[in-house]
Amino acid sequence: LAKTTQPISMDSYEGQEVNITCSHNNIATNDYITWYQQFPSQGPRFIIQGYKTKVTNEVASLFIPADRKSSTLSLPRVSLSDTAVYYCLVGDGENNDMRFGAGTRLTVKP
Amino acid sequence: DGGITQSPKYLFRKEGQNVTLSCEQNLNHDAMYWYRQDPGQGLRLIYYSQIVNDFQKGDIAEGYSVSREKKESFPLTVTSAQKNPTAFYLCASSTGPRTTYEQYFGPGTRLTVT
Numbered sequence: 234l235a236k237t238t239q240p241i242s243m244d245s246y247e248g249q250e251v252n253i254t255c256s257h258n259n260i261a262t263n264d265y266i267t268w269y270q271q272f273p274s275q276g277p278r279f280i281i282q283g284y285k286t287k288v289t290n291e292v293a294s295l296f297i298p299a300d301r302k303s304s305t306l307s308l309p310r311v312s313l314s315d316t317a318v319y320y321c322l323v324g325d326g327e328n329n330d331m332r333f334g335a336g337t338r339l340t341v342k343p
Numbered sequence: 344d345g346g347i348t349q350s351p352k353y354l355f356r357k358e359g360q361n362v363t364l365s366c367e368q369n370l371n372h373d374a375m376y377w378y379r380q381d382p383g384q385g386l387r388l389i390y391y392s393q394i395v396n397d398f399q400k401g402d403i404a405e406g407y408s409v410s411r412e413k414k415e416s417f418p419l420t421v422t423s424a425q426k427n428p429t430a431f432y433l434c435a436s437s438t439g440p441r442t443t444y445e446q447y448f449g450p451g452t453r454l455t456v457t
Contacts, residue, residue: 265443276347276433276448277386320385324442329393331442332402333378333385 234330235259235323242338251308253337255321258302263326266297266304271318271336280319281306308339316341345370347449349434354454356428364419364452366434374441375417379403380431380451389432391441392417421454428456 238256245251257266265284269277281288283295283304294307308315318338324331347368356362368375374393378386388401392411406425411417417436421428431453435446 267442269446274431274451274453276435276451277446278448279445282443282445324440326440326442329440329442333387335383335385 234325234328234332235261235264237321237323237334239321239334239337241335242340244340244342245311246342247312248310251311251315251339253306253319253321253339254303255306256303257321257323260301260323261325261327265324265326266295267322267324267331268293268295268306269320269322271320277320311341313341313343315339347434347436347447349449349452351452352450354452356454356456358456359423361423362421362454364421364432364454366417366419366449367415368436368447369415370436370447371414372436372438372447373414374437374439375411376435376437376441376446377401377407377409377417377419378433378435380433386433389419428454430454
């Protein structure tokens, strides 16, 4: 199972673009990359998932380079309500296994 | 509205008592999961079920038990054998394998054992 490494915390200001990078050097061929967002005392919420190149939805973009050893979650023009913990997960498709690390605590300031 | 419900939101028990946490979903999902979260940490998988009448242990199953008699329901029992049961418990479900399908999480149950 590929281990993921992401920054413990990040600060940003309202209106800025935020990029959170996750390292997963041992990612396997079958693995997908998934990001979740969690607010205090709530369950995580799915943000985005990708396998390679770029994926975009209404809330975020996910950039995955060709070697897939890292990925970057991009949040455009963050607001105070984007303050949360963001988890990067790499899923072992063959064994249906994935692990939540400690995540990145993003604080958006006014 | 479709979703996952967990009850109660807060639960208090005395040490040595078993306690059952409820999880119900009306999303028609085959797979269901139980996670535990401790302060400042990520989620850890307790048990999961990919189909009715079948379930598998996750990373920290000791001291917990589950059943999956109905597709909609996946209750978790925290037994007296669980040494540190105080935690935030989250239930989730997905259409297929969690590695490739979105997991939908419930609001959680915060269990305090004294």
